[in-house]
Amino acid sequence: MKKIRILPGLVFGAVAAVSVAFLGLAGAPSGPPSPLRLSGGRSGPPSPQAGDQHPSALFLEYCAKCHGQDGTANTPKGKQLMARDFTDAEWQSSKKDAQLIKTVTEGGEDMPAFGKKLTKEQIESLVKDDVRGFAKKK
Numbered sequence: 001m002k003k004i005r006i007l008p009g010l011v012f013g014a015v016a017a018v019s020v021a022f023l024g025l026a027g028a029p030s031g032p033p034s035p036l037r038l039s040g041g042r043s044g045p046p047s048p049q050a051g052d053q054h055p056s057a058l059f060l061e062y063c064a065k066c067h068g069q070d071g072t073a074n075t076p077k078g079k080q081l082m083a084r085d086f087t088d089a090e091w092q093s094s095k096k097d098a099q100l101i102k103t104v105t106e107g108g109e110d111m112p113a114f115g116k117k118l119t120k121e122q123i124e125s126l127v128k129d130d131v132r133g134f135a136k137k138k
Helices: 002-026 035-039 057-062 076-081 089-094 097-106 120-135
Strands: none
Touching (some): 089 120, 097 120
C-alpha cells in the first residue's frame, strides 16, 4: 500500500520539475536586447554595454533591415532602396561624421529620419561606432 502512495508523489514531483524548467526557459528574453532597454528609455544615454558589440543592438534594430548586419546593404530592402554600403572605403573617406549625423537625424533621399526616434547620443553612437566600424572590416 505504501508503494502506491509514493509513486504518485514521485510522478507529480517529476512533472512539476520539468514544467518549472520549461516555464523558466520560456520566460527568458530571446534575441538582441532592445535599444530602449540598453539606454534606459528614449531620453537616457546608451549604457556602456551598447558599445561593446559591433554591430550594436541599436544598429540591428534600426539600420540592419536596409544596411545589413554586415553593413554591405546586401538585403532585399537595401537593394530596393539602393542603401549605402558602409564597407566602401571611398565612401567612408568622403563623409564627415557631422554629415552622417545630420542624415541619420533628418533623413535624406530614401533614408528615413531618426531624429524623433533616437536621442542625439544614440545617433552619434550609431555613426561613430557602427557606421565607422564597418570601414575597418574590409
